[in-house]
Amino acid sequence: MRNRLALHIALILAGSLPCISLADTAPATQTVAIVAMPLAQALDRFAHETGMQVVYGSEVADSVRSQGADAGLAPEQQLQQLLKGTGLGYRFITPNTVTIVPANVSGTATPAAAASAPLAQSTPGSPNGGSAAGNSAASAKDLDQVVVTARSGVDVRTKAQTSYSITTIDEDRLRMQAPTSVTEAMKSVPGFWVESSGGEASGNIRARGIPVDGYGSVNLLEDGIPVQHDPALGYLNADQVFRLDETIERIEVVRGGPSSVFYSNAPAGAINFIPRQVGDEAEGLIKYTVGNYDLNRVDFWYGTPLGDGWKLSTGGFYRIDDGVRDPGFHADDGGQLRATLSRSFENGGFSLDVKHMDDKVTLDLGIPMYTAANGQILAVPGFNGNYGTLAGPETEHLAMLQGNGSWYDFNNNLGTDVKRTQVTLKFDYNLGDDWRISEGLRYDTTNTVRNGVYPNTVLTGDAFLAQAQSRLTQYYPGAAGMRLQYVDNGQVFNNANQNGNGLVMVDGLRGISMPLNEITSDTRLMRKFEFGDQTHDITIGAYFAHFDQGFDRYSSSVLTDTTNSARLLNLVAVNSAGQPIGMLTQNGVYSYGYEWANASGSSTTYAAYLSDEWQVTDKLRIDGGARWETVNTQGWTENPETVNLGTPTTAQILTGSGQFVNYNHNFDKAGWTLGANYQFSDHQGVFARYTSTFRLPNLSTYITTPSAVPVTQTMVLPEAGYKFSNRYVDAYATLFYTKYNNVGFSNYVFNLQTGASTAQTGYANTKTYGLELEGTFYPSQLFDLQYNATLENPQYKGLRYTTVEAGAPLLLDYDDNQLIRVPKVSARIVPGINLLNGKLRVQMSYEYEGKRYADTANSEVLPQYHTINASVRYQATPDLSFFLYADNINNSLGLTEGNPRSGELDSSQANAAVFIARPLIGRSYRAAVMYRF
Numbered sequence: 001m002r003n004r005l006a007l008h009i010a011l012i013l014a015g016s017l018p019c020i021s022l023a024d025t026a027p028a029t030q031t032v033a034i035v036a037m038p039l040a041q042a043l044d045r046f047a048h049e050t051g052m053q054v055v056y057g058s059e060v061a062d063s064v065r066s067q068g069a070d071a072g073l074a075p076e077q078q079l080q081q082l083l084k085g086t087g088l089g090y091r092f093i094t095p096n097t098v099t100i101v102p103a104n105v106s107g108t109a110t111p112a113a114a115a116s117a118p119l120a121q122s123t124p125g126s127p128n129g130g131s132a133a134g135n136s137a138a139s140a141k142d143l144d145q146v147v148v149t150a151r152s153g154v155d156v157r158t159k160a161q162t163s164y165s166i167t168t169i170d171e172d173r174l175r176m177q178a179p180t181s182v183t184e185a186m187k188s189v190p191g192f193w194v195e196s197s198g199g200e201a202s203g204n205i206r207a208r209g210i211p212v213d214g215y216g217s218v219n220l221l222e223d224g225i226p227v228q229h230d231p232a233l234g235y236l237n238a239d240q241v242f243r244l245d246e247t248i249e250r251i252e253v254v255r256g257g258p259s260s261v262f263y264s265n266a267p268a269g270a271i272n273f274i275p276r277q278v279g280d281e282a283e284g285l286i287k288y289t290v291g292n293y294d295l296n297r298v299d300f301w302y303g304t305p306l307g308d309g310w311k312l313s314t315g316g317f318y319r320i321d322d323g324v325r326d327p328g329f330h331a332d333d334g335g336q337l338r339a340t341l342s343r344s345f346e347n348g349g350f351s352l353d354v355k356h357m358d359d360k361v362t363l364d365l366g367i368p369m370y371t372a373a374n375g376q377i378l379a380v381p382g383f384n385g386n387y388g389t390l391a392g393p394e395t396e397h398l399a400m401l402q403g404n405g406s407w408y409d410f411n412n413n414l415g416t417d418v419k420r421t422q423v424t425l426k427f428d429y430n431l432g433d434d435w436r437i438s439e440g441l442r443y444d445t446t447n448t449v450r451n452g453v454y455p456n457t458v459l460t461g462d463a464f465l466a467q468a469q470s471r472l473t474q475y476y477p478g479a480a481g482m483r484l485q486y487v488d489n490g491q492v493f494n495n496a497n498q499n500g501n502g503l504v505m506v507d508g509l510r511g512i513s514m515p516l517n518e519i520t521s522d523t524r525l526m527r528k529f530e531f532g533d534q535t536h537d538i539t540i541g542a543y544f545a546h547f548d549q550g551f552d553r554y555s556s557s558v559l560t561d562t563t564n565s566a567r568l569l570n571l572v573a574v575n576s577a578g579q580p581i582g583m584l585t586q587n588g589v590y591s592y593g594y595e596w597a598n599a600s601g602s603s604t605t606y607a608a609y610l611s612d613e614w615q616v617t618d619k620l621r622i623d624g625g626a627r628w629e630t631v632n633t634q635g636w637t638e639n640p641e642t643v644n645l646g647t648p649t650t651a652q653i654l655t656g657s658g659q660f661v662n663y664n665h666n667f668d669k670a671g672w673t674l675g676a677n678y679q680f681s682d683h684q685g686v687f688a689r690y691t692s693t694f695r696l697p698n699l700s701t702y703i704t705t706p707s708a709v710p711v712t713q714t715m716v717l718p719e720a721g722y723k724f725s726n727r728y729v730d731a732y733a734t735l736f737y738t739k740y741n742n743v744g745f746s747n748y749v750f751n752l753q754t755g756a757s758t759a760q761t762g763y764a765n766t767k768t769y770g771l772e773l774e775g776t777f778y779p780s781q782l783f784d785l786q787y788n789a790t791l792e793n794p795q796y797k798g799l800r801y802t803t804v805e806a807g808a809p810l811l812l813d814y815d816d817n818q819l820i821r822v823p824k825v826s827a828r829i830v831p832g833i834n835l836l837n838g839k840l841r842v843q844m845s846y847e848y849e850g851k852r853y854a855d856t857a858n859s860e861v862l863p864q865y866h867t868i869n870a871s872v873r874y875q876a877t878p879d880l881s882f883f884l885y886a887d888n889i890n891n892s893l894g895l896t897e898g899n900p901r902s903g904e905l906d907s908s909q910a911n912a913a914v915f916i917a918r919p920l921i922g923r924s925y926r927a928a929v930m931y932r933f
Helices: 004-016 039-050 075-083 128-138 171-177 184-188 461-467 469-475
Strands: 053-055 088-094 097-102 165-169 192-195 204-207 219-222 248-255 269-275 283-291 295-307 310-321 332-345 348-361 367-371 377-379 397-401 407-411 416-432 435-460 481-486 503-531 534-561 569-574 580-583 589-615 620-643 653-681 684-695 713-716 719-725 729-751 756-780 783-805 808-813 825-835 840-849 865-875 880-887 895-897 914-919 924-932
Touching (some): 039 053, 075 088, 165 171, 165 184, 165 729, 171 184, 171 248, 171 840, 171 865, 184 192, 397 503, 397 534, 397 589, 407 503, 435 461, 435 914, 461 469, 461 503, 469 481, 469 569, 503 589
Antiparallel strands (some): 088 097, 165 248, 192 204, 248 269, 283 295, 283 924, 295 310, 310 332, 348 416, 397 407, 416 435, 435 503, 481 569, 534 589, 569 580, 589 620, 620 653, 684 713, 684 719, 713 729, 719 729, 729 756, 756 783, 783 808, 783 825, 840 865, 880 924, 895 914
């Protein structure tokens, strides 16, 4: 049935017979569900279940995967679902025989749902009205999947044809993983080390050995346009203003490669969240999720054609929960809503998308931990390492005195509170003579408040009293001593064993406000030129971005005990009889105003880029590109001054001086990339690429420190890879090398004696060699195994800075040290089984992270750890599905970071008996039901 002669005979018969409909000729059959799998396997399964004969050629179907099909459909409808998005159609030869042929064969029937998506909703550069973007989600992990990220042109490009590393996370895989955050979704991407232990927002991604926090090395895109021009604006990372919901259909992640040519601030890659598209018929879904941490969430999406090329969709979510680390109040509360109106016409189309988010999420921070005698790292006694948090009702609201005598209202109930309205216009038009133009324009206005209880240091009650002796001597020289007592009821703190640990925390209540208004524009002009048997697919692009940002910060330190939802403590001076004679704190506040900032700035970026995809032969393609970019940053920063209002807690309040420093800087740089792809066959190929790129200084460099020295970070990223796919396996292996120059390090070390945070700054280069592996095995329709792994050697080169010890300067040299918080080995495997004719899927993920370090000195070890997660999907009917999720089943206390407040250059808490670190969030469960209509 699969030999070439049979296919040719089938095509001849198909050409001589009228098109036959199975609905009219074949007996009714009760079909069973077919899960996503290689198309050849799916067609064999379909033939076996329906009794049909299915003819296809190996050169047509070996490298193609099917998204699967629902149970209970008529056979022809199920066949249409199996072929959806594959670029293939079918024709009936006899009433019981069907042949699979390319969709462009005359007389071929194609799935109705595979019609082109509206042009206006496609990513700029997607050909033919965006059908590539609309259909590529139908293919899972295979070389035939269409790619729309980090490329541009008239032609369609599949994974088989790309000369760079790309990971695709389709709708089914995304829904089975059910990530709780943008960062969590990146766990299936090799080359990325992700930290999602901080909650739903404020994650960290370190890509391919680039040791920068947040999203400083990768850009976050929505429908091909940056969510935020600069995704790493200090405390305003791009993941704080973006939420995953059911309006997103799939994710494409480009690692290295040409991402830095097409996007700003994307030296190590781009993460593109691609929205769901409206088909030719009205459809929708609604999903309700509950969790054991009082989670209640509703997602929905609905799309419908309106006639005459118009289409409308709307969707969003609303969620409320207490957080796995319950602070004693609603940790996460809010949601978002979007609506998209589009129209396609003969020569192009456009879309208008409006999205509004009003959401707040908690920020989980470090907790007190210690190393047991057996070497195991545990939370200190009296503190729940899996579910505890220092934040609680007593630190939820606090009035903090400012240097000008006014009061700052600290409200930790807000956590990271984001109110954002985003408007996106996309336009694509055929100018004639094979020229096309596309435009992606986005405007957003965002108001962010980011509050948190930051653990600065932990020490025993006796040690704290000893360090506070100078305060007692200054304000109560006649006192006999000091003691700690609770603010709410005056209970004396037991220094020996309070809460089973006798430990005191000095925590920072940090409040930040960051308004941002931004506009970005990306314009592309494209044409394909033919020269004999060779073609050049050319794109000329122009990019513009402007944003205005404000920044206000105020922080005070408080004393708390060391337990879940920590309680406030006062420091009290006592006489020889142990009676209180005065207060050295105020309602738990140890020091007002140890941080203060007031600044405003703007940034304007212009960029021009060029790309060429040169098809040399049928098997060989060479593509390259270049980008030149310039940025102007200007604004003002108010200088702080220290005031003394005469009390122990107000002796060193930082406040505004009324003197302002203005700045106006210009930077520019050019980068380029060159790659080649060679296909041995439809199901295997190799690629190689060399990229020289950069990251210009951003506004965060100056917004609080206008005297900072500007440094343009430059890097080179060579890579080479192999890809293979057939009906049983998809496999990808990529060798990469990253050389990153002028990485700046600036962190603050909290000083208990002065109550101040002292800046440390360093610069270095990094070199990383690595191997990325990812793929899936499909030994049978009952079992499959997904995997991804990263093996790398990330090192600092030339990292040195000067500190002061014993009053003298000391040069520290950490050459060849391992990059901060990046493991040498990281792996994830996901075995899955499919039962009950595909209605039931059960999968488990095992994740391993190797040893890392919390500081560049490699003095504080973050040990290796592993986690286990599981998920279940049961498809009760074609429209009704149930899901179960279990996260961190083994309750791992794996440490993702140490305590940044103790210094990330050389940690002051290295080898400490008790230290602060941020472990994974504890075991949690969720259940969901989804209905399609």
